Amino acid sequence: MQDESAAVQTADLAWMLVASALVLLMTPALACFYAGMVRSKNALNTMMMSVVALGPVALVWALAGYSLAFAPGNAFIGAADFLALRSVDLAPHHGMPHLLFMAFQGTFAVITTALISGALVERLRFPVYLVFISLWLLAVYAPVAHWIWGGGFLAGDGALDFAGGTVIHVNAAAAALVAALVVGPRRDYGRQAMLPHSVPLTLMGTGLLWFGWFGFNAGSALGANASAALAFVNTLLAPAAALTSWIIIDLARSGRATAIGAATAIVVGLVVITPAAGYVGPLAAMTMGASGVIPSYIALILRARTRLDDSLDVVAAHGLGGATGAVLTGVFADPAWSGGPAGLLAGHPDQLRAQLVGLAVVIAYSSAATFLILRALALVVPLRDAARMEGIGMDVSQHGEEAYTTGDGAILITPGDRPARPAAAASPALSGGAS
Amino acid sequence: MKLIVAVIRPEQLGHVLESLFHADVRGLTISRVQGHGGEIEQVETYRGTTVMMALAEKVRLEIAVSESFVQPTVQAILSAARTGEVGDGKVLVLPIDHIYRIRTGEADQDAVTPVTTQAAARH
Numbered sequence: 001m002q003d004e005s006a007a008v009q010t011a012d013l014a015w016m017l018v019a020s021a022l023v024l025l026m027t028p029a030l031a032c033f034y035a036g037m038v039r040s041k042n043a044l045n046t047m048m049m050s051v052v053a054l055g056p057v058a059l060v061w062a063l064a065g066y067s068l069a070f071a072p073g074n075a076f077i078g079a080a081d082f083l084a085l086r087s088v089d090l091a092p093h094h095g096m097p098h099l100l101f102m103a104f105q106g107t108f109a110v111i112t113t114a115l116i117s118g119a120l121v122e123r124l125r126f127p128v129y130l131v132f133i134s135l136w137l138l139a140v141y142a143p144v145a146h147w148i149w150g151g152g153f154l155a156g157d158g159a160l161d162f163a164g165g166t167v168i169h170v171n172a173a174a175a176a177l178v179a180a181l182v183v184g185p186r187r188d189y190g191r192q193a194m195l196p197h198s199v200p201l202t203l204m205g206t207g208l209l210w211f212g213w214f215g216f217n218a219g220s221a222l223g224a225n226a227s228a229a230l231a232f233v234n235t236l237l238a239p240a241a242a243l244t245s246w247i248i249i250d251l252a253r254s255g256r257a258t259a260i261g262a263a264t265a266i267v268v269g270l271v272v273i274t275p276a277a278g279y280v281g282p283l284a285a286m287t288m289g290a291s292g293v294i295p296s297y298i299a300l301i302l303r304a305r306t307r308l309d310d311s312l313d314v315v316a317a318h319g320l321g322g323a324t325g326a327v328l329t330g331v332f333a334d335p336a337w338s339g340g341p342a343g344l345l346a347g348h349p350d351q352l353r354a355q356l357v358g359l360a361v362v363i364a365y366s367s368a369a370t371f372l373i374l375r376a377l378a379l380v381v382p383l384r385d386a387a388r389m390e391g392i393g394m395d396v397s398q399h400g401e402e403a404y405t406t407g408d409g410a411i412l413i414t415p416g417d418r419p420a421r422p423a424a425a426a427s428p429a430l431s432g433g434a435s
Numbered sequence: 436m437k438l439i440v441a442v443i444r445p446e447q448l449g450h451v452l453e454s455l456f457h458a459d460v461r462g463l464t465i466s467r468v469q470g471h472g473g474e475i476e477q478v479e480t481y482r483g484t485t486v487m488m489a490l491a492e493k494v495r496l497e498i499a500v501s502e503s504f505v506q507p508t509v510q511a512i513l514s515a516a517r518t519g520e521v522g523d524g525k526v527l528v529l530p531i532d533h534i535y536r537i538r539t540g541e542a543d544q545d546a547v548t549p550v551t552t553q554a555a556a557r558h
Contacts, residue, residue: 188449388518391444391446391447391518392446393446396477396479400478400479400480401479401480402479405479407486408469408490409469409471409488409489409490409491410479410488410489411476411488411489412484412486413478413485413486413487
């Protein structure tokens with residue numbers, strides 16, 4: 001991180017503008033990644049659960065979340081200095097205009113909330129989801145980001161998280177686990193096979209996620225510098241090793257390398273290297289990628305045998321991947337490459353302790369707070385729709401649209417038509433259930 | 436011999452297949468169709484265009500069975516496809532003139548008798 005008072009360098013500014021846009025792309029990319037894995041009747045709803053985070057979550061971030069996370073405050077929460085972007089101006093801040101730093105961090109906040117949706121697809125009512133992720137951003141994401149990135153107590157304890165292994169992936173996965181338990185499994189979960197409706201869409205999402213992840217990891221160097229180059233290359237090599245490792249395991253187990261497996265491997269490899277991207281050397285990154293997929297691979301197989309409907313395996317991919325990455329950061333952090341912190345192999349075993357403390361604190365807090373938010377929401381509104389609407393699919397029941405329709409039998413309703421049912425035409429999302 | 440044609444809700448298909456399996460009904464064909472059974476139409480909106488979906492997605496099952504299987508098959512479909520709402524579908528039972536099994540050339544009753552376990556074991 002550069003001196004606050006230094007003028008912004010043009011190269012840094014250019015890179016951070018691009019990196020912010022790259023991270024933003026990851027949210028619609030996640031929409032594709034997730035949507036390919038659900039049934040076609042829920043494709044739009046699943047995509048919307050990611051895409052919509054770009055609205056309210058980004059807004060809540062700018063108005064309040066950013067201040068709670070990054071304004072100087074106490075060890076636990078940021079102060080109100082930056083509420084509604086007060087004093088967030090174009091003056092240099094971490095080597096870039098302060099406003100840009102806010103936006104760059106905002107793109108991380110957006111995708112973190114979207115990640116949780118993978119455990120809730122095909123069943124959570126959409127309006128409830130909107131309220132949930134907005135509250136979660138303020139109550140969970142902002143404080144956790146403050147603890148590690150905003151000068152809070154975990155940063156003071158020495159926890160390393162270069163681009164968000166703990167703050168983003170473990171945090172979202174802990175919330176996903178609890179949310180899946182509170183909301184409950186899909187009604188036909190475990191009784192009916194639920195196959196991915198478009199594996200190509202998932203693979204396309206994976207590619208776009210990887211592309212965006214260069215902004216996520218290399219952008220977290222907060223400038224166009226050597227650290228960004230290191231993070232960039234590690235973001236290339238770790239998923240490459242993860243993919244290779246996964247394919248070998250797949251081939252050894254079943255004789256077939258699967259496409260969904262490849263997509264999962266790339267994402268897990270990206271998650272594993274995220275906390276370490278600017279702290280470890282390239283050989284360590286490959287080691288982390290290759291070994292980091294193993295816990296996730298095992299967890300994916302075991303989870304499917306349980307009643308836990310973490311539908312798109314947020315816990316196995318992001319939770320275990322993030323936790324493995326955080327621990328391995330404590331092992332492989334190498335001052336020879338980063339000029340910064342040292343891990344176990346560089347003779348600093350205490351780093352491993354700091355990593356474990358960080359993980360434990362974030363998992364405990366995120367789980368507890370998510371539980372309280374969802375339970376409180378459940379007191380006020382139903383979290384789920386009627387069984388019949390869930391059967392018809394969330395696209396029609398929540399959005400009044402279909403992802404794949406031939407248009408056969410669609411009768412145009414013009415204003416003035418059917419005066420008996422004006423409410424239905426005006427509010428299509430409700431008409432299916434209410435009328 | 437009867438041809439049983441059932442039009443059901445797609446979301447009930449899993450239940451119906453399970454139910455038919457338990458009733459030992461093995462040979463069947465399904466197709467995705469669209470139809471209207473008096474249910475309330477879904478209203479959908481795409482930008483400024485609001486439409487009423489007069490045709491709903493349905494699944495049609497076609498099952499040729501011998502006389503002794505007619506009632507078990509019909510009952511299996513009725514119990515598994517029912518939600519109680521308008522639009523659950525219909526089950527039609529039609530007479531069949533002849534049935535031929537293409538693989539063996541067997542006709543009529545023989546053609547709808549399930550392949551014996553012995554024959555299946557050969558594959």
